[in-house]
Amino acid sequence: MSASKRLAGEKAIDYVEDGMIVGVGTGSTVAYFIDALARMRDRIGGAVSSSEQSTQHLRGHGIDVLDLNAVGPLPLYVDGADECDPHRRLIKGGGAALTREKIIAEASERFVCIVDPAKQVPVLGRFPLPIEVIPMARSLAARAILAATGGQPVWREGVVTDNGNWILDVHGLSITDPVAMERELNQIPGVVGVGLFARRPADVVIVGGEPPLVL
Numbered sequence: 001m002s003a004s005k006r007l008a009g010e011k012a013i014d015y016v017e018d019g020m021i022v023g024v025g026t027g028s029t030v031a032y033f034i035d036a037l038a039r040m041r042d043r044i045g046g047a048v049s050s051s052e053q054s055t056q057h058l059r060g061h062g063i064d065v066l067d068l069n070a071v072g073p074l075p076l077y078v079d080g081a082d083e084c085d086p087h088r089r090l091i092k093g094g095g096a097a098l099t100r101e102k103i104i105a106e107a108s109e110r111f112v113c114i115v116d117p118a119k120q121v122p123v124l125g126r127f128p129l130p131i132e133v134i135p136m137a138r139s140l141a142a143r144a145i146l147a148a149t150g151g152q153p154v155w156r157e158g159v160v161t162d163n164g165n166w167i168l169d170v171h172g173l174s175i176t177d178p179v180a181m182e183r184e185l186n187q188i189p190g191v192v193g194v195g196l197f198a199r200r201p202a203d204v205v206i207v208g209g210e211p212p213l214v215l
């Protein structure tokens, strides 16, 4: 599995051009991309990071981490996913970084998603859908999520996001209309971010292997 993640992460370097400021996601697959990016750190303009974890990793390699507000739109965002359907729509947030990830994906012209083959599914939902909520809205949001989707929200106890919020993981979904579900869940008061990336799917998916598959 980690060999596939490494192969996907290294392949994503093909999309990095000289002088680029690169949006960087979070997780074990992206960690391989960051290691590869370090080998060309003198040729890029820096990175915008989606989490404290990736920021540490980038800075550890001597890569400048910049504020999204200071740099504006980005040419490229590279990130992993927990599930990917044939339309390049994703479930993300297994590492609790979904909200910042969605912000950077939205700010980026091209979103390259890097996954191992186990992440490919015909229909999203086998992986519990992460939703970031304001702590005081946890119970309210959980009831509303149950009513809206029929899925079972489970509090990811002990996890606090980089934004100071909590995560509900919604089990038992079969997401046949991810755009509609993303829109509906985003309406619930107290919901900060939904780990469905359907309205803005990936532009390219790289599935790690020998050779990597580009979808």
Ligand SMILES: O=C[C@H](O)[C@H](O)[C@H](O)COP(=O)(O)O
Binding pocket: 025, 026, 027, 028, 029, 030, 079, 080, 081, 082, 091, 092, 093, 094, 095, 096, 097, 098, 101
């Ligand atoms: O919050 C975490 C992110 O959405 C990750 O991209 C996702 O969980 C995939 O992580 P990994 O590459 O470790 O499987």
